[in-house]
Amino acid sequence: MAVSVVMPALEMAQDSGKLVSWLKQEGEPVRKGEMLLEVETDKAVVEVEAAADGILAGVTAKPGDVVNVGHTIAWLVQPGEAPPATSAAPDATPRRGAGTSTATAVAPAASAPARGARISPKARRLAQEKGIDISRLTGSGPGGEILADDVLAAATAVPSGHAVGAGLQAGPESVSTIGRLMAERTTQSWTTVPHFFVTREVDAGALTAERERLLPAIQRSHDVKVTHTDLLVAIVARTLTKHPRLNASWTAGRIVPHQDVNIALAMAVENAVVTAVIPRAERASAGDIAARRRELAERAQAGRLQPADIADATFTISNLGMFGVDAFTAIIVPPQAAILAVGAISDRVVAVNGQPAVRPVMSMTLSCDHRVVDGVRAAEFMRDLVAALTSPQL
Numbered sequence: 001m002a003v004s005v006v007m008p009a010l011e012m013a014q015d016s017g018k019l020v021s022w023l024k025q026e027g028e029p030v031r032k033g034e035m036l037l038e039v040e041t042d043k044a045v046v047e048v049e050a051a052a053d054g055i056l057a058g059v060t061a062k063p064g065d066v067v068n069v070g071h072t073i074a075w076l077v078q079p080g081e082a083p084p085a086t087s088a089a090p091d092a093t094p095r096r097g098a099g100t101s102t103a104t105a106v107a108p109a110a111s112a113p114a115r116g117a118r119i120s121p122k123a124r125r126l127a128q129e130k131g132i133d134i135s136r137l138t139g140s141g142p143g144g145e146i147l148a149d150d151v152l153a154a155a156t157a158v159p160s161g162h163a164v165g166a167g168l169q170a171g172p173e174s175v176s177t178i179g180r181l182m183a184e185r186t187t188q189s190w191t192t193v194p195h196f197f198v199t200r201e202v203d204a205g206a207l208t209a210e211r212e213r214l215l216p217a218i219q220r221s222h223d224v225k226v227t228h229t230d231l232l233v234a235i236v237a238r239t240l241t242k243h244p245r246l247n248a249s250w251t252a253g254r255i256v257p258h259q260d261v262n263i264a265l266a267m268a269v270e271n272a273v274v275t276a277v278i279p280r281a282e283r284a285s286a287g288d289i290a291a292r293r294r295e296l297a298e299r300a301q302a303g304r305l306q307p308a309d310i311a312d313a314t315f316t317i318s319n320l321g322m323f324g325v326d327a328f329t330a331i332i333v334p335p336q337a338a339i340l341a342v343g344a345i346s347d348r349v350v351a352v353n354g355q356p357a358v359r360p361v362m363s364m365t366l367s368c369d370h371r372v373v374d375g376v377r378a379a380e381f382m383r384d385l386v387a388a389l390t391s392p393q394l
Contacts, residue, residue, distance in 0.1 A: 002084055003052040005074040007067040010041050010307045016068050019061045020045050021128055026059045030076060038125060039307075040181060045125065046305050052076050058083025063128065119146040125303060126151040148303075179272040186331045193250075193332050194370040198378045202386045204345045204362040207231060210392040218287040229265065229319050230290040232342060235388045237261040237281035240315060243381040247314050249335035250371050256335075264313035264333065265293060267300045274300050275333060277313045286394045321345060327363035337372035341365045362389075 007017050020038035024030050036050040054076025061073035075083035119127075119134060123146050127134050132154050139146035211231055218226045240247045240261045248257045261282040264275040276296035278289055299305050315337075318330045321344035330341040343363040350359050364385070368378045 001078070002081060003054060003076040004072040004084075005036065005051075005056075005076060007061075007069050007071050007073055008039065008048055008307060009069045010039065010046060010311055016066050017041055018066045019063055019073065021063050021124055022056075022059065022074075023047065023124065024050075024056050026056050026074075029053075029055050041310070045181070045303075046307050046310060048307060050076060054078060118144065120148060123148045123151045126155070130155040182272050185333070189331050189334050193334060195332060195367055196370050196375065196378075197329050197365055197367055198375070198382050199327065199363065199365045200382045200386050201361050201363050202389050203350075204228075204360045204389065206390050206392055207235075207362075208345065208360060210394060214286055214394065218290055222287040222291045224287070224290045224294050226286055226290045227293075228321070228345065229317070229342075230286055230293055231392065231394065232317060232319065233263050233265070233278055233281050233289050233293070234284065234286050234394055235392055236315070236317060236340060236385065237263055237284075239381065239385045239388050241282050242384060243377065245373055245377050246338050246368075246381050248337050248372055249314070250337065250369055251335045255372050258314045260312075260314070262312050262314045264310075264316040264336075265296070266316060266318035266330075267297055269300050269303070274305065274310070275313060275316055276300055276305060276309050277311060279312065316340070317342065321362070327365060329365050330367050332367050332369055334369075337369045338378075339367045341367065 007019075010017065018040040020040050022037050023035045024037075030036060030050045030053065032050055032053050034050050035047040036056070037048050038045055039048055055078070056074060057077045058075040059073065061067050065073075067073055077083050118139065124134070126132070126148055127137075130151065132151050134146060134151075137146050137150050137154060138144070140150050207228060211226060211228060214231075215226055218224065244257050245255070247261055248255050250256075260280045262277050262279045263281040264277045266273050266275050276299075278284065278292050278296075281289060284292070296305075296309055299309060313333070313336060316330075316333050316339040318339060319342040320328060321342055323344075325343050326346065327343040328341050330339045332339050341364065343365075345360045345362045347358050348361040349356050350361065351357070352359065364382070366378055366382055
């Protein structure tokens with residue numbers, strides 16, 4: 001029996017998605033759980049797995065098409081079975097908020113490799129973004145598989161007769177799909193969401209002591225090194241349970257509260273930033289959060305984030321402390337109501353009991369959507385967060 005392949009809903013308030021690429025060719029057999037297609041949302045490009053075994057057939061959407069959520073774009077059929085007739089072609093209207101300029105369109109799909117050649121999903125995505133003809137590449141991976149490095153090498157090769165001066169680029173720098181998504185999303189947020197900011201500094205001595213206390217046990221139980229970010233996720237999530245307005249969304253002109261606290265962490269990938277989600281963080285242990293954070297970071301770097309990895313975030317943390325940044329402000333990720341920007345822990349001279357003392361201080365800036373959160377609520381949240389950080393109980 002034929003199984004339909006539909007445009008999935010990967011986020012809250014998502015009504016359409018853009019097909020980036022098919023990871024299987026039409027007529028190719030597919031196993032349940034194999035990665036079948038890549039879809040672009042407002043947050044990232046994610047791989048979507050096949051829901052059943054079958055042969056990919058009846059493909060109606062091509063890379064670059066924007067398709068309504070729930071619309072059938074292909075079928076998985078059994079040998080000898082014909083795909084059912086599709087009632088209508090995919091809706092190719094521009095994604096809401098993305099604009100219609102052809103300058104931001106996804107590059108056309110690269111030519112398919114010769115029959116028998118294998119290519120990694122990341123390499124296929126890079127080839128599409130950079131306009132590389134895969135059929136002309138020689139793979140360096142096992143069995144001749146084309147890897148991301150093979151595509152990057154082809155993309156950076158300088159054509160004969162075109163000299164490039166030292167320190168100069170040959171032309172404008174291309175923007176990856178994720179980079180373009182980030183540019184569109186932050187522009188839309190900054191120009192449509194009424195931001196305001198609240199900043200607090202906190203003595204991070206107790207936080208560092210708590211990390212050192214938990215480190216050996218978590219390393220034994222979860223085989224992961226717990227970080228300050230992991231503890232921040234746990235403490236912020238627990239504090240948010242006392243301040244539900246900060247864990248709400250602005251959707252369709254209404255304030256929508258959320259039962260769970262799903263913390264998104266901003267993570268740097270090549271030429272862009274993605275936000276991956278730690279679900280129900282208010283109930284997770286520091287060890288579970290650390291393990292989930294490491295898993296998400298590895299998948300993000302490999303370009304293999306799954307739909308569940310980016311879905312349903314209710315609050316975001318962006319920590320640049322590891323880069324030595326003292327303080328910064330972050331742009332809200334709609335429809336969330338707030339995002340917390342965290343700076344480095346550094347020794348500063350502060351007043352302690354009326355006397356100067358050197359203490360490890362961390363700066364935090366909360367960006368809020370004024371349609372959901374007012375100044376008093378933001379200040380009360382930051383007050384309770386500072387109190388929790390100075391006396392962590394994890």
